[in-house]
Amino acid sequence: MILRPxxxxxxxxxxxxxxxxxxxxxxxxxxxxxxxxxSFCGKMIDRGWxxxxxxxxxxxxxxxxxxxxxxxxxxxxxxxxxxxxxxxDHAKCGVDRLELWTFQANRGxxxxxxxxxxxxxxxxxxxRNDENxxxxxxxxxxxA
Numbered sequence: 001m002i003l004r005p006x007x008x009x010x011x012x013x014x015x016x017x018x019x020x021x022x023x024x025x026x027x028x029x030x031x032x033x034x035x036x037x038x039s040f041c042g043k044m045i046d047r048g049w050x051x052x053x054x055x056x057x058x059x060x061x062x063x064x065x066x067x068x069x070x071x072x073x074x075x076x077x078x079x080x081x082x083x084x085x086x087x088x089d090h091a092k093c094g095v096d097r098l099e100l101w102t103f104q105a106n107r108g109x110x111x112x113x114x115x116x117x118x119x120x121x122x123x124x125x126x127x128r129n130d131e132n133x134x135x136x137x138x139x140x141x142x143x144a
Contacts, residue, residue, distance in 0.1 A: 011042035
């Protein structure tokens with residue numbers, strides 16, 4: 001597996017991984033079309049935020065704007081193989097702190113981030129996100 005910066009031609013692959021997550025998650029409403037999700041991924045790629053994990057195919061991606069992780073998604077068939085951890089470890093390189101928001105209902109993500117040293121620092125009622133779902137802010141600090 002290699003990690004590399006995403007290219008504009010990767011927007012369709014990353015958008016498909018994001019769309020699959022929405023489709024598989026019963027508590028998450030679909031509020032954007034697949035085309036909008038591809039466009040969203042394309043914008044993050046154009047900003048230089050996206051790192052891909054691939055092994056002959058795109059297995060997952062992490063979007064990072066400075067200290068903020070704006071998204072981490074792994075293809076369904078590739079989960080449980082350390083891909084999310086590898087992407088997150090890469091994001092931790094060269095920074096002293098990372099923060100992110102995840103949905104309170106996303107128990108799997110919350111367990112994953114806790115294992116990776118993230119601590120809860122805030123909760124919200126969902127008024128700040130498009131889905132209007134309660135979320136939680138997490139933070140990782142080097143040496144914490």
